[in-house]
Amino acid sequence: MKASEDDIVSAVENMSAADRIRVEKYARLRVNLLAKFAKGRTHEDLIQESMTRIFAGDRSWKKDNVDFLRFFIWVMKSVSNHWTKEKDAKVEILSWEENPVTIQPKRNNPVGAHHTADQLAKVEIADSIEALYEKLVDDDEAILVFDELRIGKKGPEIQSSLGLSAKEYDTIRKRLFRKLRK
Numbered sequence: 175m176k177a178s179e180d181d182i183v184s185a186v187e188n189m190s191a192a193d194r195i196r197v198e199k200y201a202r203l204r205v206n207l208l209a210k211f212a213k214g215r216t217h218e219d220l221i222q223e224s225m226t227r228i229f230a231g232d233r234s235w236k237k238d239n240v241d242f243l244r245f246f247i248w249v250m251k252s253v254s255n256h257w258t259k260e261k262d263a264k265v266e267i268l269s270w271e272e273n274p275v276t277i278q279p280k281r282n283n284p285v286g287a288h289h290t291a292d293q294l295a296k297v298e299i300a301d302s303i304e305a306l307y308e309k310l311v312d313d314d315e316a317i318l319v320f321d322e323l324r325i326g327k328k329g330p331e332i333q334s335s336l337g338l339s340a341k342e343y344d345t346i347r348k349r350l351f352r353k354l355r356k
Contacts, residue, residue: 177235182228185235185242192314193243196307197221199321200247203303204254211257224249244311251304309353316350319343 177185189197201217215223227233228249235245303324310316322332333343 175236175238177237179229181237182235182242185237186225189243190314192317195321196243196317197246197250200304200307201250204250208254208258211254213257215257220250220254224253227253241311244308247304306354309356310350313349313353315346316353319346319350320354 198217198221201220205212205215205217205220212219224233224246228235228246233245233249233252235242240248306320307317310320318336319332322335327335329340329343329347332338333340336343338346
């Protein structure tokens, strides 16, 4: 069933703090990875453009099939991928011999023109990280711990920054790794 505008407003208003942090981090990641195509647009622009497209009806949320957070992240990915298509269709990659090699991107390639091999690798890593986040979508605490681990924090630092006891942290960490192994 397609969500109404009231459903969308309610979903946005009821987003948890962890969901809002995740949306902002994902938007920052996408804009940083696709900086060449952002043309000065920021992560806030990506969030705003995505929300505008949702309310304009350009993107339909089927609330019975997917939760709002996943839908919103999908829209941000779609919008940022659209930015990459605003340039010509050729991708220039520097080979290990430092000779430019021009290739035509695959139709489903999320990367646009003139990316280096390093930039392509970053996009692949981001997609892998996104897949890990999808495994944690229903566990806000695990997402927060995962974010802290990704930036290199250790257990005691994470406990302190998130206000967790050692037992709470250990429980969340075990749950996190169990979900990521699936």
